[in-house]
Amino acid sequence: MLAAARRDLLLERLRRDGRIVAKELAAELGLSEDSIRRDLRELDAAGLAVRVYGGALPASPAVADYATRTSVAPESKHRVAAAALTLVASDATIILDGGTTTLAMVHVLPQTFRGTVITHSPTIAAALVPHDVDVFLIGGHIFGHSAVACGAAAVEAAQNISADLFFLGVTGIHPEEGLTTGNADEAAMKRALAARAADTYVLGSEEKIGTASRYRVLPLDAVSGIVIDADDDSTISADLRAAGAMLLHTA
Incomplete structure (x- = not known):
C-alpha cells in the first residue's frame, strides 16, 4: 500500500473509530508496526493526529490560530x-x-x-x-x-x-x-x-x-x-x- 493511501486510511479510521492502535492496524494490513508508527508521526507533525502510547487519537481543529x-x-x-x-x-x-x-x-x-x-x-x-x-x-x-x-x-x-x-x-x-x-x-x-x-x-x-x-x-x-x-x-x-x-x- 502506497504511503498516501495509508495516510488516507489512517485518517478514515480516526474519524470512524476515534483512535488507532498501531499493533492492531499493522496486523490487519500486514505491515510492520514501525511503518504505522512512522505514518502516525507524520500525521502528528501535520496536526492531523495526536500520538499517544500505542497509537493515535484524532487531533482537535480547535488548536488552529x-x-x-x-x-x-x-x-x-x-x-x-x-x-x-x-x-x-x-x-x-x-x-x-x-x-x-x-x-x-x-x-x-x-x-x-x-x-x-x-x-x-x-x-x-x-x-x-x-x-x-x-x-x-x-x-x-x-x-x-x-x-x-x-x-x-x-x-x-x-x-x-x-x-x-x-x-x-x-x-x-x-x-x-x-x-x-x-x-x-x-x-x-x-x-x-x-x-x-x-x-x-x-x-x-x-x-x-x-x-x-x-x-x-x-x-x-x-x-x-x-x-x-x-x-x-x-x-x-x-x-x-x-x-x-x-x-x-x-x-
Missing part, C-alpha cells in the same frame, strides 16, 4: 454559550477562560448583568466593556495563539481570586485523554483558575468532542460538568459518561 477558530462551528458555540449562561446567577462572580466559545458567552450575556467577571483574556475583557458587569483582568505573559495571559505571573495572580463558576475552554474532550489543550503553560493556567472556583464547567462545542490535544488540563471527573453540543444518546456521550463525565446537553 485564533482568527481561524472564529469561523469554526459558530452555531455550535452559540448553543453551548446559551446553555452555559443558564448556570449563571444574576449576581455571580464568574471566571471566563479565553477562546472563541467563551467569547460567544459574552455575546449572549445580557448587558444588564450586574455580576463580576474575572478573565485572563484581554479579548474577553474588551468585549465586556459595553456591559454593566465589573471586570477584573489577570495580567501576565500573553500567549498569542489564544490571546490569554499565562506563565508564572498570571498563575500567581490567580491564587488571589475566588469565584462561583469557572467556564473552562479546552481544545479536546476525549473519553480516554480527558480535557486537553495545545500548550503546557496554558494548561497550567487553566488548572490554576479551576482551583479558584466553586464549580468548573467545560464549554464543549462540537469540534472539540472526541478529539485530543497534547497537554492534559484535567480529568473528566475533576469538573462539575461539560456543557456539550452532542446528542444525549450518541456513542460519544455514552463513552464520556462511562469515563466519569457529567454532561449538560445543549438541547
Whole structure:
C-alpha cells in the first residue's frame, strides 16, 4: 500500500473509530508496526493526529490560530454559550477562560448583568466593556495563539481570586485523554483558575468532542460538568459518561 493511501486510511479510521492502535492496524494490513508508527508521526507533525502510547487519537481543529477558530462551528458555540449562561446567577462572580466559545458567552450575556467577571483574556475583557458587569483582568505573559495571559505571573495572580463558576475552554474532550489543550503553560493556567472556583464547567462545542490535544488540563471527573453540543444518546456521550463525565446537553 502506497504511503498516501495509508495516510488516507489512517485518517478514515480516526474519524470512524476515534483512535488507532498501531499493533492492531499493522496486523490487519500486514505491515510492520514501525511503518504505522512512522505514518502516525507524520500525521502528528501535520496536526492531523495526536500520538499517544500505542497509537493515535484524532487531533482537535480547535488548536488552529485564533482568527481561524472564529469561523469554526459558530452555531455550535452559540448553543453551548446559551446553555452555559443558564448556570449563571444574576449576581455571580464568574471566571471566563479565553477562546472563541467563551467569547460567544459574552455575546449572549445580557448587558444588564450586574455580576463580576474575572478573565485572563484581554479579548474577553474588551468585549465586556459595553456591559454593566465589573471586570477584573489577570495580567501576565500573553500567549498569542489564544490571546490569554499565562506563565508564572498570571498563575500567581490567580491564587488571589475566588469565584462561583469557572467556564473552562479546552481544545479536546476525549473519553480516554480527558480535557486537553495545545500548550503546557496554558494548561497550567487553566488548572490554576479551576482551583479558584466553586464549580468548573467545560464549554464543549462540537469540534472539540472526541478529539485530543497534547497537554492534559484535567480529568473528566475533576469538573462539575461539560456543557456539550452532542446528542444525549450518541456513542460519544455514552463513552464520556462511562469515563466519569457529567454532561449538560445543549438541547
